Amino acid sequence: MSALILAWHSDVAWSFRRSPVAVVSLMVVLILVLAAVFAPLIAPYNPFDPASLNLMNGFSKPMEPNAFTGDTFWLGTDDQGRDVFSTILYGMRISLFVGFTAVLFALVLGVTLGLVAGYVGGWTETIIMRIADVQLTFPAILVAMLIFGIAKGVTPVEHRDEVAIWVLIIAIGLSDWVQFARVVRGATLVERNKEYVMAAKLIGRKPGAIMLRHILPNVLSPVLVIATISLALAIIAEATLSFLGVGAPPTQPSLGTLIRIGQGFLFSGEWWIILFPAVTLLVLALSVNLLGDWLRDALNPKLR
Amino acid sequence: MAQANAMLAFTIQRVFQSIVVLLVVGLVAFSMFRFVGDPIDNMLGQERTDADIERLRGELGLDQPFVIQYAKFLGKAVQGDFGVSYRQGRPVSSILKERAPATLELAAVSGFLAIFFGVVLGVFTAIRRDGVAANIVLATSLIGVSLPTFLIGILLIYLFAVELGWLPSFGRGDTVKIGGWTTGFLTWSGLQALILPSITLGLYQMTLIMRLVRSEMLEVLRADYIRFARARGLKEKTVNFRHALKNTLVPVITVTGLQLGAIIAFAIITETVFQWPGVGLLFINAIQFVDIPVMAAYLMLISVMFVGINLIVDILYFNIDPRLRVDRSSAEG
Numbered sequence: 001m002s003a004l005i006l007a008w009h010s011d012v013a014w015s016f017r018r019s020p021v022a023v024v025s026l027m028v029v030l031i032l033v034l035a036a037v038f039a040p041l042i043a044p045y046n047p048f049d050p051a052s053l054n055l056m057n058g059f060s061k062p063m064e065p066n067a068f069t070g071d072t073f074w075l076g077t078d079d080q081g082r083d084v085f086s087t088i089l090y091g092m093r094i095s096l097f098v099g100f101t102a103v104l105f106a107l108v109l110g111v112t113l114g115l116v117a118g119y120v121g122g123w124t125e126t127i128i129m130r131i132a133d134v135q136l137t138f139p140a141i142l143v144a145m146l147i148f149g150i151a152k153g154v155t156p157v158e159h160r161d162e163v164a165i166w167v168l169i170i171a172i173g174l175s176d177w178v179q180f181a182r183v184v185r186g187a188t189l190v191e192r193n194k195e196y197v198m199a200a201k202l203i204g205r206k207p208g209a210i211m212l213r214h215i216l217p218n219v220l221s222p223v224l225v226i227a228t229i230s231l232a233l234a235i236i237a238e239a240t241l242s243f244l245g246v247g248a249p250p251t252q253p254s255l256g257t258l259i260r261i262g263q264g265f266l267f268s269g270e271w272w273i274i275l276f277p278a279v280t281l282l283v284l285a286l287s288v289n290l291l292g293d294w295l296r297d298a299l300n301p302k303l304r
Numbered sequence: 305m306a307q308a309n310a311m312l313a314f315t316i317q318r319v320f321q322s323i324v325v326l327l328v329v330g331l332v333a334f335s336m337f338r339f340v341g342d343p344i345d346n347m348l349g350q351e352r353t354d355a356d357i358e359r360l361r362g363e364l365g366l367d368q369p370f371v372i373q374y375a376k377f378l379g380k381a382v383q384g385d386f387g388v389s390y391r392q393g394r395p396v397s398s399i400l401k402e403r404a405p406a407t408l409e410l411a412a413v414s415g416f417l418a419i420f421f422g423v424v425l426g427v428f429t430a431i432r433r434d435g436v437a438a439n440i441v442l443a444t445s446l447i448g449v450s451l452p453t454f455l456i457g458i459l460l461i462y463l464f465a466v467e468l469g470w471l472p473s474f475g476r477g478d479t480v481k482i483g484g485w486t487t488g489f490l491t492w493s494g495l496q497a498l499i500l501p502s503i504t505l506g507l508y509q510m511t512l513i514m515r516l517v518r519s520e521m522l523e524v525l526r527a528d529y530i531r532f533a534r535a536r537g538l539k540e541k542t543v544n545f546r547h548a549l550k551n552t553l554v555p556v557i558t559v560t561g562l563q564l565g566a567i568i569a570f571a572i573i574t575e576t577v578f579q580w581p582g583v584g585l586l587f588i589n590a591i592q593f594v595d596i597p598v599m600a601a602y603l604m605l606i607s608v609m610f611v612g613i614n615l616i617v618d619i620l621y622f623n624i625d626p627r628l629r630v631d632r633s634s635a636e637g
Contacts, residue, residue: 134328137325137610138569138606138607138610139566139569141569141570141573142569145587145588145591146599146603148591149591152591152594153336236452239454244572244573244588245576246588246592259455266458266462267473274458281452282450282451282455285450289450
């Protein structure tokens, strides 16, 4: 309890309460995350259960009873009679899962390499940072596409759909670790020469323990900011890859896959199949982005 | 003299690094051939004998040591020979030659739009920093940055192709063939088809350039020499464009240079949305069908481009910005 009170009175919490944008963004993100987590409970239909589908319900308009069955769908249905609202909830699950896991992967990889590069120095540092520099020359989305392509070639055809989500996570994660590594290395170079690190060395702590227990807690705040902004980027990257057809498979559609499917119906006038997933994606990415912007300002002592 | 030496040393070091990067990328591309799927499997049908396999292995040089195979691959790649596309059964180099004009024309038009409108709007929003129009432009640009490229494309298609029916929604329209180059610049439908994709592709870069020009301009406009120019009674136009804009151009040129590569890479997304028959669409299709030779060729091509652009920008920077002439590693620490 006392920890909670302490947290409430902290600088960051104070600046959070003073920023309506941050409060609203956090609420939106929380609502969307909860809706995705509890999708099976909230969604009126299970879009992946063929038994619950009725082809007669295909192309129902939003909020209007279907001409044949009389069923009403909040956000309409697609060509196969799947409820758009339910597919969005399930799609958001995939999008958020891929986004969070990919960022976590990038974070662990980047922070580890950054700590090692900054603390150990020498050849290790040169090699790690050279790789980072080279990767930074290429746009992240291109790197992700390439990794996805190679992984697709390596996996046998019959397992491709099963592993697609994990390949996507690895591809986006590997394309994104550089930011973490660079920032953590920079911060570690500064921390390395401080007295508390000397003291830890003197009492004989091992390098691994010094990096994890002593330096890491002191370099975490920029990592948090990058992680939030990376999450928005990862969600958009996932959507882009899935939209291009090199991401989540049609059996496990993410928001990007739904937009890809919906694009085909744009010309025949079924606008709702694409509009609602697109708006969801936008709201999600935008609120995470705004949250990241606020966090960057709040944790940056220079701007206070 | 010492400076010329430093310059030379820096250039040599950078060129050397670029070559190492390209060798590594080449190794990745080569490994794709070697380890993703079995080329023998890809080339021989179901009814093959062990003798066939041995013969082909010898013909393709697959029985030779890894390093020799890699060297041969590089030798061929330098000459533009990337083998035969698994999917189309034609040499990759001729497919690329066919597709390149579409991407290059799209990238050129987008780049031009981005630079032109980026600089104009950047100057405008800086000069009228408190004006209503300038703030509207700024706010719109924020939305433009947060919209993913493919959604911008879809939105434009919906507005101008589906609802209004003014512009085509896909393809290049009619093209004219001049030598080995197909151009869409010379026909009405080709020009029409260019509009939506080039806006989609250039929008992000435009906002980037606009914000950069704006912030640089705001900084320069505060400088003493601008105040002095005003005090001399020079015309507002002369001050803004001759004195201020000119001094913002160095960072703008370098950032724009680096963005050139990004335009080609992001063309993949735009080309898919508009089914634009360029190399980006070719690459996406290659990934979908695991067409390794096309993927490898695209990877090598785009790497050469990126590394080349970076090298040029680095060397230019070194010439322009004296602060970079100290040893980098000591400056970073």
